[in-house]
Amino acid sequence: MLTILLDGIAYGMLLFILAVGLCVTLGLMNFINLAHGAFAMAGGYLTITLMQQSGVPFLACLPAAFLFSAALGLLLERTLYRHLYDKTHLDQVLFSIGLVFMAMAMVDYAYGANQQIVNLPDYLTGRVSFLGASIGVYRLFVIVICGLLAAGLQIVLTCTRFGSRLRAAVDDGRVARGMGIDVTRIFAVTFAVGSGLAGLGGALGTGIISFDPTFPLKYMIYFLIVISVGGTTTITGPFLAAILLGVADVLGKYYVPAVGGFIIYTIMVLVLILRPQGLFSRGPAR
Amino acid sequence: MTDQTHSTKPSPEAVAARAVLLGRARWGLPEIAFWAIAFGAFFFMPTKLSLLSEIAILGLLALSIDLVLGYAGIVTLGQGAFFGIGAYAAGLAAKYGAGAAPWSDPLLGLLIAGAAAGLIGLLTSFLVLRGSDLTRLMVTLGVALIVDELVNQMKWLTGGSDGLQGVLPAPVLGVWDFDLYGKTAYLYALGVLFVLFVIARAIVKSPFGLSLQAIKGNPLRARAIGMPVNGRLVAIYTLASVYAGIAGGLAAQTTQFASPDYVAFHRSADALLMLVFGGAGHLYGGLIGSIIFRAMQDYLGNITPQYWQFWLGLTLVALVLFVRGGILGLFAKMRDRVLRKGEPA
Secondary structure (H helix, E strand, O other): OHHHHHHHHHHHHHHHHHHHHHHHHHHHHOOOOOOHHHHHHHHHHHHHHHHHHHOOOHHHHHHHHHHHHHHHHHHHHHHOHHHHOOOOHHHHHHHHHHHHHHHHHHHHHHHOOOOEOOOOOHHHOOEEEEOOEEEEHHHHHHHHHHHHHHHHHHHHHHHOHHHHHHHHHHHOHHHHHHOOOOHHHHHHHHHHHHHHHHHHHHHHHOOOOOEOOOHHHHHHHHHHHHHHHHOOOOOHHHHHHHHHHHHHHHHHHHHOOOOHHHHHHHHHHHHHHHOOOOOOOOOOOO | OOOOOOOOOOOHHHHHHHHHHHHHHOOOHHHHHHHHHHHHHHHHOHHHHHHHHHHHHHHHHHHHHHHHHHHOOOOOOOHHHHHHHHHHHHHHHHHHOOOOOOOOOHHHHHHHHHHHHHHHHHHHHHHHOOOOHHHHHHHHHHHHHHHHHHHHHOHHHHOHHHOEOOOOOOOEOOOEOOOOOOHHHHHHHHHHHHHHHHHHHHHHHOHHHHHHHHHHHOHHHHHHOOOOHHHHHHHHHHHHHHHHHHHHHHHHHHHOOEOHHHOOHHHHHHHHHHHHHHOOOOOHHHHHHHHHHHHHHHHHHHHOOOOHHHHHHHHHHHHHHHOOOHHHHHHHHHHHHHHHHHOOO
């Protein structure tokens, strides 16, 4: 029981790292970016390539995946995304679905449609006993890394100058601009960091979730659940939502495999109807 | 909306409004040509009939999205749910009604499909009344996912991932049997599409349709001048789900098969893309979009079978960045420019 719970937490932590960038995009620029999963896929496939073909150690792949996806994110933000901030939500949805289709076809072309599996280094396989429950070392590793990242993000957001500017820009972009905060630049930086985190999540995820070219579509729904349930005004909201979703998903698949997905989608629809601004957001939506 | 004066003689304003509405409802030459070509295709493209009937069915699905998106401004990613419900309803009616005279009748099957999808549409329409675009997107997507999950799990009824086999509808109107070459299927699908199109056309050109466009333009002001915004949205969403259900019913009857693929996410997304290709808010957008979409898929799919998705994505990105409003939007813009040039400034 505790083992499954911990598995769920590891999964949820991973979902948080994957989705947190999306939460900034949506909260800051009111931009619906369905292509977020493509950045995670980029990180995942980079890790697979580096490890299998160049023999780069797994731990070195993680920062590489972060940098690669962040650079990709920055490039796309500066060239394509910024033209779409003032367009309608429908245009944004169509544009990002178009990007997803292209990304999926490109990965399919380069790697084929098969699922990719990564051979983890020996020190990350096996199981340890933790609080009387047996848990995979890799899952523990994911929990620790993601927990550190989440704590780090929270500190950056609450205790630094950049964090307070970012929060000001999220709360009211126009006023923040009026106060002399360079919202465009803050956004470009956070978009890159968010994409980078997605890439890192993708790299970490290679050991837990299997990668194939349909990844961005398959996980898009999970990301959307995380941000719509968690709200976009804080990062603790999505964090809790991601953990809840991870635990519920793993528990559901383990105990009641027949109705697992059903329960999650129903909860999502209910939350959206009763609290459209998210379960954990402070105050009413703007 | 209609003139509610009690005098026998209508006021001049009412007469003028009536003239405007009738003028909007008049059939133009391009429209007549479009349908003439569609029916004529039966004779000059006899080898492509199954592709053509698929286009007609997808066009009907895209038309149903146009009703909610193009006229009422509701962004939906879940129209595939109603398509799938309709497909299974008609498929089940034809499968278990085979032999029992009225139940396997195709037209009755379509009625059942439309009614089933419409019922679910009515029930879920209350969910899309609240919230922003993102919430609506998520709720419609969520409903589609739930339906998808149900279809996959209810194996005893739907056949699960194997699909529903043995769908054998009776001859259309008791005369024309579904043949191997898809002759009956095409005329049947196109006929149903035409009838439903005429009805949809009458609806959107009516005062009711105008009020929907007002709601799309500004829901707050529409409410302020006394429009029952929620009631109107429920009505159009339900109507659109009936349309999508009938499209699904047609698909199940003409292919004699129904599978979870009919409910899947890409079905909803593809139909939305077709509408956007053609241009939302013109009624013809979905029909033209579905022709172009399937033609592109057929052509590019022959060159590189699995990578046509790449070109689809590229087209979509280019469309959003450079050509807003789809093909019909482009035509409308060109027409406006020509007209403006013609007038002395």
